[in-house]
Amino acid sequence: MKYLIAEDEIDLQQSIVTYLERDGNLCEVASNFDDASEKVALYDYDVIILDINLISGSGLEILKAIKKEKKNVGVIIISANNSLKDKLEGLDLGADDYITKPFHLAELNARINAVLRRGKYGGDELIEFNELKIDTRSRTAYMDGNALALTKKEFDLLVFFVSNKGRVLSKEIIAEHLWGDDSDLLDNFDFIYVHINNLRKKLTSEGAKYIKTAYGSGYKFIAD
Amino acid sequence: MKLKKKTRLIKKTSKTFLLTGLVLAVLSSIALYFYTKGLLQDQEEESLYSTEARVVNALKNDQTVLSFPPVTEIKKVQHIRPEILKDTIIYDPSQDEMEEFRELSTYKKINGQTYQITVRYLVVESKDILIAIVFSNIAIFVLAFLFLFYFNTTKNIKLWSPFFKNLEQMKKFSLSSNEELQLVDSDVLEFSELKEEILLLTSKVRNDYEKLKQFTEDVSHEMQTPLAIIQAKIDNIINDHSINDKQFSQVSSIQKDIQRLKHLNHRITLLTKIDNNQFIRVEEVNITKLLEEKIENFKELEIDYISLSSKNDLIASMDVYLADILINNLISNAIKHSSQEKNISIISENKTLIISNYGQKALQHPEMLFLRFYREVNSMQSSGLGLAIVKKICDLYNFDLSYNFSENQHSFTVVFK
Numbered sequence: 001m002k003y004l005i006a007e008d009e010i011d012l013q014q015s016i017v018t019y020l021e022r023d024g025n026l027c028e029v030a031s032n033f034d035d036a037s038e039k040v041a042l043y044d045y046d047v048i049i050l051d052i053n054l055i056s057g058s059g060l061e062i063l064k065a066i067k068k069e070k071k072n073v074g075v076i077i078i079s080a081n082n083s084l085k086d087k088l089e090g091l092d093l094g095a096d097d098y099i100t101k102p103f104h105l106a107e108l109n110a111r112i113n114a115v116l117r118r119g120k121y122g123g124d125e126l127i128e129f130n131e132l133k134i135d136t137r138s139r140t141a142y143m144d145g146n147a148l149a150l151t152k153k154e155f156d157l158l159v160f161f162v163s164n165k166g167r168v169l170s171k172e173i174i175a176e177h178l179w180g181d182d183s184d185l186l187d188n189f190d191f192i193y194v195h196i197n198n199l200r201k202k203l204t205s206e207g208a209k210y211i212k213t214a215y216g217s218g219y220k221f222i223a224d
Numbered sequence: 225m226k227l228k229k230k231t232r233l234i235k236k237t238s239k240t241f242l243l244t245g246l247v248l249a250v251l252s253s254i255a256l257y258f259y260t261k262g263l264l265q266d267q268e269e270e271s272l273y274s275t276e277a278r279v280v281n282a283l284k285n286d287q288t289v290l291s292f293p294p295v296t297e298i299k300k301v302q303h304i305r306p307e308i309l310k311d312t313i314i315y316d317p318s319q320d321e322m323e324e325f326r327e328l329s330t331y332k333k334i335n336g337q338t339y340q341i342t343v344r345y346l347v348v349e350s351k352d353i354l355i356a357i358v359f360s361n362i363a364i365f366v367l368a369f370l371f372l373f374y375f376n377t378t379k380n381i382k383l384w385s386p387f388f389k390n391l392e393q394m395k396k397f398s399l400s401s402n403e404e405l406q407l408v409d410s411d412v413l414e415f416s417e418l419k420e421e422i423l424l425l426t427s428k429v430r431n432d433y434e435k436l437k438q439f440t441e442d443v444s445h446e447m448q449t450p451l452a453i454i455q456a457k458i459d460n461i462i463n464d465h466s467i468n469d470k471q472f473s474q475v476s477s478i479q480k481d482i483q484r485l486k487h488l489n490h491r492i493t494l495l496t497k498i499d500n501n502q503f504i505r506v507e508e509v510n511i512t513k514l515l516e517e518k519i520e521n522f523k524e525l526e527i528d529y530i531s532l533s534s535k536n537d538l539i540a541s542m543d544v545y546l547a548d549i550l551i552n553n554l555i556s557n558a559i560k561h562s563s564q565e566k567n568i569s570i571i572s573e574n575k576t577l578i579i580s581n582y583g584q585k586a587l588q589h590p591e592m593l594f595l596r597f598y599r600e601v602n603s604m605q606s607s608g609l610g611l612a613i614v615k616k617i618c619d620l621y622n623f624d625l626s627y628n629f630s631e632n633q634h635s636f637t638v639v640f641k
Contacts, residue, residue: 009449015456022463080448085502101452102486104479105459153524168462170476172483181487182525182556191526215472218462 001025001046001116006036006062007078008055016049019105020112022166033057040066046119047074047112050095052086060093067094074115076108104173110163129162130223132208143206153178154199161211161221168214169221233384238377245369249362257358264350265326269309272328275343283334283341293317294325297342304331304338311347323348386410390419397426399433441496444489451489455482484607491609494549495596498616503543511538511640512572514551519570527559529566538572540640542621550617553610554579554636560606561634577638586629593627 003020007013008031017027028043030036033056040048040062048066052059063075077090080101087098096115099108117125117136125136133142139155141148150158160177161169171192175183178195196219200211214220231239279296282289291297294314308329316323325344332339386408393405405426407419458475461467467475497503512534519530540547558568558581565582572578592598594615597608614636618625624639 009453011453012449012456015453015460018460019456019463078452080445080452101448102455102482103452105456168472170462170472170479172476172479173459176483179525181490182521182552183483194526215462215467216469217473217476 002044003027003112004030004036004039004043004045004048006030006039006048006054006059007051008032008053009051016105016108019109019167031055033062036062037065040071041069044071045073047076047115049076049078049108049112052077052079052081052090060090063090063093063095072119074112074119076111076115078103104176106160106164106167106169106173107177109167110160110177113163127159127162129165129210130208132162132203132210134159134162143203143208146206148202148206150199150202153195154202157195157199158203161219165221165223167220168218170218174219234377234380237380238373241373241376242369245365245373249365249369252365253358253361256361257354260354260357264354268326268345268347268350269328272309272326272343272345276328276330276341279341279343280332280334283332283339286335294344296344297340299340299342301331301338301340304333305340307331312344314344316346324351383412386412386415387418390415390422394422394426399430402430437496437499440492444492444496447485447489451482451485455479458482488607488609491607491613494613495609495616498546498613498620503546503620505543506541507544509540509542509544509547511540511547511551511577513537514547515570515572515577518551518555522555522559529562530555530558530568530570532570532572534572536574538575538577538640540575540621540623542617542640546617546620550614550638553614554638557610557614557636558634561601575640577640578635580633580635582632583629583634584632587627587634590627590629594625 001023003025005013005016005020005027007016007029010031013029013031017029020027028039028045030039033054036050036054036059037057050059050062054062059077063077066073066075075095076097076099077095078099078101079086079090090098096118097111099111113127114136117127127134127136131144133145135141136159139152141150141155141158156178157174160174171189172183174192174196175189178192196211203210209224210221212220212222275296279289279298283298289296289298294316308327310327311324312327313322313324315321324347326347327342327344329340329342332341387410390407393407397405405423407422409419410416458479461475462472512532515532515534519532522528522530542550554577555568555570558579561583562568562581564584568579568581570577570579587593587600589598589600593600594611596612598612599606599608615625617623618638622641624637626637628635628637
């Protein structure tokens with residue numbers, strides 16, 4: 001996939017690039033408004049990650065330009081501003097998703113994958129991983145064509161794992177993805193074990209030992 | 225320090241005025257009483273002595289002096305005794321009753337014969353005069369004072385009216401509203417100066433408050449980007465193969481701290497937004513329904529000890545987003561303090577919402593409960609802003625928020641409008 005990361009904070013921009021390039025994606029960067037406008041106008045991307053507050057201009061202007069040219073590209077807005085108004089304005093202008101700083105790269109990656117799925121497959125939002133097939137529209141997962149009986153959270157967890165396959169996910173990242181702000185109510189993340197173990201058992205019973213433990217307390221979704 | 229009882233200005237001045245009047249009336253009446261009494265007594269004595277002198281003269285000239293009891297009595301006696309001047313009560317046949325008299329008894333030797341000459345003066349008359357004088361004095365005083373009091377009070381009210389009007393305006397002063405104070409000017413120099421000073425002060429306070437608010441907002445906003453950088457770098461570090469288990473667990477714990485900072489920032493921004501009146505959309509929110517949804521959500525977090533009892537749906541007019549935060553923060557607070565006995569009860573009735581959780585003892589400082597960054601117990605999880613936000617939302621819509629502790633239950637009550 002080809003991504004454009006329009007972010008003026010070089011450190012953040014480079015971290016995103018590092019994370020996304022692991023999957024063999026091609027990442028281009030833009031560090032200011034003019035650079036971003038130019039690249040958006042000249043080249044085609046699958047997904048553009050757009051910071052709203054670029055040093056020399058607003059990311060929303062770039063978004064307007066993209067939509068005006070009716071480019072078939074997914075746009076994810078990054079903002080330091082957790083305001084509903086900005087969020088709605090961004091989504092109204094045609095952004096596919098909106099993410100507030102600070103965010104986990106795994107979360108950003110999951111969102112990018114969701115945007116790509118919706119764009120690519122239209123109605124059938126399908127993820128495939130070896131013999132595992134996930135239909136995100138009907139929210140069902142199949143192993144070799146057999147539907148897995150997953151709870152809502154187990155399904156979300158599976159999609160998150162597959163979107164970040166090969167990546168180490170800490171309990172903090174998983175908790176935040178599944179429960180958002182409510183995750184800070186938890187005394188400990190013990191109950192995450194329960195969810196992960198249940199999912200792991202269901203997959204293992206179908207012969208897929210994809211969920212591995214990493215560093216003692218983290219997880220990694222990887223083919224044998 | 226004990227607070228002194230506060231009295232209204234007009235009441236206080238009136239009270240002083242009336243008290244002074246009363247004291248003056250009493251004192252002057254007493255003085256007048258004694259002075260007049262003395263005068264009258266002198267008068268009576270003088271008249272007694274002069275009558276006595278006339279009797280003596282008549283006796284000396286060998287004239288026959290008749291006794292007119294009780295006014296004059298002449299008796300022949302053996303011995304001379306000292307002169308007596310006294311008050312006495314004797315029977316007055318002309319009035320047919322006992323009357324009070326001033327009596328002078330003298331003993332004189334006239335032409336070889338000792339006489340006791342007693343002359344008396346009817347006191348009743350002078351007493352009546354005395355009473356009349358004192359009473360009219362009091363009457364004049366009371367009338368004069370009542371008039372002056374009325375005159376003074378109306379004048380005072382008029383004089384102080386700019387002060388009272390401005391005071392009312394100041395009571396309505398609120399930092400969060402941008403409404404200008406409508407102060408009235410006065411031809412009294414001090415009041416006019418006071419008005420100028422109030423305007424100066426309030427505009428300065430407002431200005432400082434705005435700056436502080438802006439600063440807080442900017443700081444929390446500016447912090448998001450560095451946090452995002454730290455977060456992103458950590459996400460890359462844990463995907464690096466060259467770290468060990470211990471490093472991983474330490475790095476993961478940094479993620480937790482970033483999470484805390486992130487939540488803190490969200491809450492500060494939220495408080496500022498409420499202050500800035502950025503939530504103007506008001507709609508009918510079904511609080512009961514919202515509670516049911518929340519309880520369902522919390523079940524996913526294995527928090528299944530929340531019970532809801534509701535007879536009819538509680539509807540409140542407010543912003544949906546704020547309603548969600550209000551409910552969420554109240555329940556979250558109860559969850560955070562439910563480590564000992566896991567049981568949270570929620571009662572929603574008409575316009576009242578009560579959320580209670582178990583507690584061993586009452587809070588030490590319930591009055592500080594809704595202050596920012598106040599924590600009764602030092603808990604890692606608490607941002608110290610959750611209840612401050614609840615308070616802010618309730619203040620915004622004039623909902624009544626209260627806390628109380630009884631029968632081992634901490635209860636928060638919100639009365640919606």
